[in-house]
Amino acid sequence: MKLILSLYTLICFTACTSTNKNSNGEFDIELDGISINYTVKGKGPLMIVGHLNSGKTGYEMSLKPLEEHFTMVYYSPRGTGKSGSPATIEDYNYENIIEEVELLRKHLRAESIWMFGHSDQSEIALQYAVDYPKTTSGLILSGTHYIPSPEEDQKAKEEFENERKSQEWFAQILKDLDYRIKFNSNIDSNGRDLSSAP
Numbered sequence: 484m485k486l487i488l489s490l491y492t493l494i495c496f497t498a499c500t501s502t503n504k505n506s507n508g509e510f511d512i513e514l515d516g517i518s519i520n521y522t523v524k525g526k527g528p529l530m531i532v533g534h535l536n537s538g539k540t541g542y543e544m545s546l547k548p549l550e551e552h553f554t555m556v557y558y559s560p561r562g563t564g565k566s567g568s569p570a571t572i573e574d575y576n577y578e579n580i581i582e583e584v585e586l587l588r589k590h591l592r593a594e595s596i597w598m599f600g601h602s603d604q605s606e607i608a609l610q611y612a613v614d615y616p617k618t619t620s621g622l623i624l625s626g627t628h629y630i631p632s633p634e635e636d637q638k639a640k641e642e643f644e645n646e647r648k649s650q651e652w653f654a655q656i657l658k659d660l661d662y663r664i665k666f667n668s669n670i671d672s673n674g675r676d677l678s679s680a681p
Contacts, residue, residue: 505554505591514586520565521558525550528620531584532557532599538564553597558587581611588618595620602626
């Protein structure tokens with residue numbers, strides 16, 4: 484009987500601590516001096532989702548099934564959707580956006596959060612988990628990759644482009660493209676048709 488009572492207490496405690504008391508609706512708050520827009524839908528443990536480039540709208544439409552299991556907080560990071568923009572371009576960086584997620588978690592009074600990350604947002608979710616392991620309940624990642632810094636990301640892209648440029652087939656594509664643009668013609672000086680060039 485003691486074991487059943489202890490198990491029941493543990494289940495009740497887990498259910499109570501994983502529920503969220505945030506009201507559903509759309510809200511605007513100020514975080515780090517910037518107006519941030521977010522929408523709350525669903526019930527269950529808190530999950531934050533929003534994309535660096537497009538904000539939250541697409542996720543509100545595509546992640547509805549998760550609302551049956553999570554309290555989804557669809558938010559538009561700084562500079563996207565209805566959220567305000569930082570004062571300078573330098574303030575729009577990964578470190579500030581990760582801190583923005585943490586400030587949003589504190590505002591929502593959640594002990595811990597789940598994060599949904601797609602594409603670039605997966606980098607934020609992964610780094611948030613590294614920086615704040617005690618407040619990360621879990622991650623759902625899609626189309627994910629991890630680059631420790633934008634500088635390393637740019638360097639990797641440049642290395643890839645330089646390697647590709649050195650390949651004969653790609654060099655020919657660039658040459659054909661340059662010819663088409665320069666002479667506004669789909670036929671090169673040798674009479675070769677460039678309109679179907681790869």
